[in-house]
Amino acid sequence: MGKVRISVALASYNGEKYIREQLDSILANLSGEDEIVVSDDGSCDNTLEILKEYQKGEIPLKILKGPGEGIKKNIENAIRHCRGEYIFLSDQDDVWTENKVERVMEYLGKGGCLLVNHDAEVMDSRLEKEIMSSFFAYRGSCAGFLKNFVKNRYMGCCMAFHRKLLPFVLPIPGEVQMHDQWIGLISDILGGKNLFLPEKLLLYRRHEQNVSDFNHGTVKEMFCKRILLAKALLRWRMFRKY
Secondary structure, three states: OOOOOEEEEEEEOOOOOOHHHHHHHHHOOOOOOOEEEEEEOOOOOOHHHHHHHHOOOOOOEEEEEOOOOOHHHHHHHHHHOOOOOEEEEEOOOOEEOOOHHHHHOOOOOOOOEEEEEEEEEEEOOOOOOEEEOOHHHHHOOOOOHHHHHHOOOOOHHHEEEEHHHHHHHOOOOOOOOOHHHHHHHHHHHOOOEEEEEEEEEEEEEOOOOOOOOOOOOOHHHHHHHHHHHHHHHHHHHHHOOO
């Protein structure tokens, strides 16, 4: 089995409505050296049948049974089975631009860059109406450990990273709220250059079934989440060697 250049880790669950469009946009970015790894968390619609159709294509697509423990563990399951040197995270309902991989790969793995997080345009469910022209502008996105500890600017569906991070970011602690924030912060601790690329390389689809939300709770809830995150990071620092 040959060396894999890029793995796309995709978490799916009842995604029949949009997953074809997403897969088509991903495949337009990949070559025969790449793969797609999908962890499906028990879909009861036609998602699995659609995925099996795409297994007949030239680019390998692996379907895994998800752990049934929510989005964080589902995407972790996909990441664990990625063989590529570079790992791109993906939701099931967005659309990649035609040059997403090309633009990200101009920076990833070069000059100490271990992680790239790019901007996105937020659209309605039909991708016809712009809801938000820039996720970066909305979240005040920028690099830096402290800034992203206090307020997470990472967005998993806009993230790609070098597999060098895998031994350090896995397993993702149960008390950590977001997998993207955890991966980004660990990369910061390791001294990797995290690049926030201002190009909008994804159409982020907002609809009634979105798992993620832009509302992150009250100040008290946020404070409690940061305490749990700090404890997880301290425990990681105590028991991990790097």
